[in-house]
Amino acid sequence: MMPNVATKAPTDVEDVLRIEDISMSFGPVTALRNVDLHLRRGEVLGLVGDNGAGKSTLVKILTGLYKPDHGRIYLDGEEVRFRSVQDAREHGIETVFQDLALVDELSVYHNLFLNREHTVGGWFRFLKNRSMRAAARRYLDEIDVDVPSIDVPVAKLSGGQRQAIAVARATRQKNIRILLLDEPLAAMGAKETSLIIQLIKGLCHQTDISVIVIDHNYTHLFEVCDRINVIQQGRVTLDKNLSEITLEELIELMVQSYRREIAQPATGTFSEVSIETSIEVTVANQSVQDAD
Amino acid sequence: MDQHLQELVITVVVFALVLFFTVDSPYFFTTSNAAALASFIAPIAFFALAEVPILILGEIDLSVGEVYVLSPFLVTYFYNAGLPILLGLILALVVCGAIGCINGLVTVKLHIPSFITTLGMTFALEGIILIGSNGAPANPVGTGNLVSWLGGSTWAEAFWALAVVGVLHVMLRRTSFGLHTVAVGGNSESARESGIKVDFVKIWCFVLCALIGGLIGILDSYHIGSIDPDTPGLTFMFYGVAAAVIGGTALTGGRGTMIGASIGAMVLGILEDGFHVISVSSFAYDLILGIAILVAMILNVQIERATIRGAGHGSFARVIGLIFGRRKVPVRQ
Numbered sequence: 001m002m003p004n005v006a007t008k009a010p011t012d013v014e015d016v017l018r019i020e021d022i023s024m025s026f027g028p029v030t031a032l033r034n035v036d037l038h039l040r041r042g043e044v045l046g047l048v049g050d051n052g053a054g055k056s057t058l059v060k061i062l063t064g065l066y067k068p069d070h071g072r073i074y075l076d077g078e079e080v081r082f083r084s085v086q087d088a089r090e091h092g093i094e095t096v097f098q099d100l101a102l103v104d105e106l107s108v109y110h111n112l113f114l115n116r117e118h119t120v121g122g123w124f125r126f127l128k129n130r131s132m133r134a135a136a137r138r139y140l141d142e143i144d145v146d147v148p149s150i151d152v153p154v155a156k157l158s159g160g161q162r163q164a165i166a167v168a169r170a171t172r173q174k175n176i177r178i179l180l181l182d183e184p185l186a187a188m189g190a191k192e193t194s195l196i197i198q199l200i201k202g203l204c205h206q207t208d209i210s211v212i213v214i215d216h217n218y219t220h221l222f223e224v225c226d227r228i229n230v231i232q233q234g235r236v237t238l239d240k241n242l243s244e245i246t247l248e249e250l251i252e253l254m255v256q257s258y259r260r261e262i263a264q265p266a267t268g269t270f271s272e273v274s275i276e277t278s279i280e281v282t283v284a285n286q287s288v289q290d291a292d
Numbered sequence: 293m294d295q296h297l298q299e300l301v302i303t304v305v306v307f308a309l310v311l312f313f314t315v316d317s318p319y320f321f322t323t324s325n326a327a328a329l330a331s332f333i334a335p336i337a338f339f340a341l342a343e344v345p346i347l348i349l350g351e352i353d354l355s356v357g358e359v360y361v362l363s364p365f366l367v368t369y370f371y372n373a374g375l376p377i378l379l380g381l382i383l384a385l386v387v388c389g390a391i392g393c394i395n396g397l398v399t400v401k402l403h404i405p406s407f408i409t410t411l412g413m414t415f416a417l418e419g420i421i422l423i424g425s426n427g428a429p430a431n432p433v434g435t436g437n438l439v440s441w442l443g444g445s446t447w448a449e450a451f452w453a454l455a456v457v458g459v460l461h462v463m464l465r466r467t468s469f470g471l472h473t474v475a476v477g478g479n480s481e482s483a484r485e486s487g488i489k490v491d492f493v494k495i496w497c498f499v500l501c502a503l504i505g506g507l508i509g510i511l512d513s514y515h516i517g518s519i520d521p522d523t524p525g526l527t528f529m530f531y532g533v534a535a536a537v538i539g540g541t542a543l544t545g546g547r548g549t550m551i552g553a554s555i556g557a558m559v560l561g562i563l564e565d566g567f568h569v570i571s572v573s574s575f576a577y578d579l580i581l582g583i584a585i586l587v588a589m590i591l592n593v594q595i596e597r598a599t600i601r602g603a604g605h606g607s608f609a610r611v612i613g614l615i616f617g618r619r620k621v622p623v624r625q
């Protein structure tokens with residue numbers, strides 16, 4: 001790993017992805033301001049930040065869903081502009097969205113293959129349901145994801161199972177270069193969480209895949225990540241290798257703003273206060289009590 | 293699976309109706325009435341089929357009824373302008389498709405609710421028809437085999453309806469486009485995130501709807517033998533929507549089948565024909581239609597809640613659950 005990571009606007013040749021000066025607003029709301037960020041080959045980058053910090057917006061820009069107001073995106077050193085989700089996918093970018101992008105009415109296997117159906121008949125694109133079902137079953141078995149049946153509509157799955165399907169849909173692809181995971185573990189039990197973490201680790205170690213993972217649970221992040229970036233109010237405010245920061249330090253950093261809010265509640269709106277994972281809030285309370 | 297539940301219920305209703313009218317009138321179950329029955333059912337079925345993809349998307353096309361009125365006038369117009377009839381037919385359908393395309397574009401690109409877009413289109417088309425025809429009826433053009441194939445002969449319309457049901461059923465259930473339609477209707481944001489071209493799907497569904505409207509307009513003109521500018525297109529369109537809903541299409545989007553819609557059309561067609569046969573006034577038909585739509589909607593919503601959404605604890609859902617052995621209702625987190 002490169003020792004010097006705090007440099008801004010990196011020119012690392014190892015970078016599979018580099019974004020420079022990305023800004024995006026929704027009307028009066030500025031979601032991202034001049035964000036610079038880079039991702040090395042085979043690396044897992046953890047992205048943390050308060051609710052509304054702009055993490056999902058960044059993911060959607062990298063997926064071709066949103067067009068940034070300005071800024072540049074480089075893949076393997078070459079500037080790219082994604083015209084559509086399809087376009088980003090063709091560049092090898094796969095995403096698990098925060099809302100999972102599942103369609104409740106469709107079966108598990110149709111969701112797994114949504115917009116990538118196996119088809120015959122050329123222009124008519126007749127579905128090859130049997131082939132999709134077999135492939136779906138094979139892949140879910142392979143990565144050890146348990147669902148009652150691949151024929152049921154995903155509406156009937158539990159929250160964690162739905163998440164597993166969304167993750168499986170992204171990791172199933174053969175040509176992935178970059179995997180973007182927007183809170184993929186939010187509703188998962190311990191077993192499924194470790195399953196997904198193993199899956200991510202396996203992907204990165206056996207292949208060249210690079211991952212950006214967003215999670216409010218820092219313990220998870222410390223388990224999978226090589227590096228952590230913090231986004232606060234649309235800006236990247238911290239970029240550290242895992243060896244350079246401890247879990248406690250990160251929590252401390254994140255609860256500082258929380259404490260500031262408690263000290264001076266009039267200076268901000270409540271929505272900007274971070275009340276995220278139980279671990280963070282617990283520690284925050286702890287720290288506040290300690291301070292008293 | 294859940295989709296088939298309502299189809300099953302409606303099929304039972306169809307059999308019950310047939311039984312009722314057969315018992316009530318010896319004339320109902322005869323070949324000559326079968327032809328009448330077909331000409332009641334076929335147009336409703338066409339309108340229902342046209343609306344199903346649109347309703348699945350969570351949209352509605354009110355203008356398809358006026359497209360139905362317009363298309364035979366277009367055929368006549370092109371014929372009188374000296375074009376060969378086949379070319380005229382094709383051009384008429386192209387114009388209908390273009391009308392659908394406008395509906396779709398305005399709805400999708402200008403973010404106008406389809407109810408408003410197509411309501412505007414309905415009145416605009418009505419105006420065009422009245423101006424173009426001077427308010428006077430016309431006769432469908434052409435002679436010979438072509439005309440009998442296009443609805444002139446007794447069973448032509450029914451044949452076309454069956455063919456269109458088959459094609460559209462395959463399209464909706466067995467092609468990528470159909471899957472994407474359901475995906476967009478079920479959750480357009482998810483569909484977009486999956487890279488589905490949501491706008492493209494919607495626009496094409498509007499085009500398809502208008503094309504079917506145009507086709508049935510042409511067929512019906514040859515079947516009836518005249519073209520009337522005062523035909524109440526809006527009412528016909530609503531019959532189609534009613535049939536689709538009775539057949540299990542969710543007005544909330546994401547759910548619906550062509551087969552269900554066709555069976556729904558059979559229910560309405562049998563009622564209409566049956567009331568003629570046993571000489572009940574057409575006033576009563578409207579009353580029954582209203583009740584049938586309400587009952588179907590209730591059934592629809594309850595099945596939806598009991599199965600897909602999983603939040604169903606309504607009394608009706610429990611009855612359905614008891615009947616069909618769905619004891620435990622899965623609840624989504």
Ligand SMILES: Nc1ncnc2c1ncn2[C@@H]1O[C@H](COP(=O)(O)OP(=O)(O)OP(=O)(O)O)[C@@H](O)[C@H]1O
Nearest residue numbers: 026029030031049050051052053054055056057058
């Ligand atoms: N489609 C949208 N329209 C308008 N505003 C939006 C939209 N998407 C995001 N925003 C705004 O942009 C800001 C950043 O949102 P974003 O979803 O990126 O936050 P986040 O960091 O992912 O938060 P969370 O941890 O809650 O998922 C928020 O203030 C949000 O209100």
Ligand SMILES: [Mg+2]
Nearest residue numbers: 055056098182
């Ligand atoms: Mg988010």
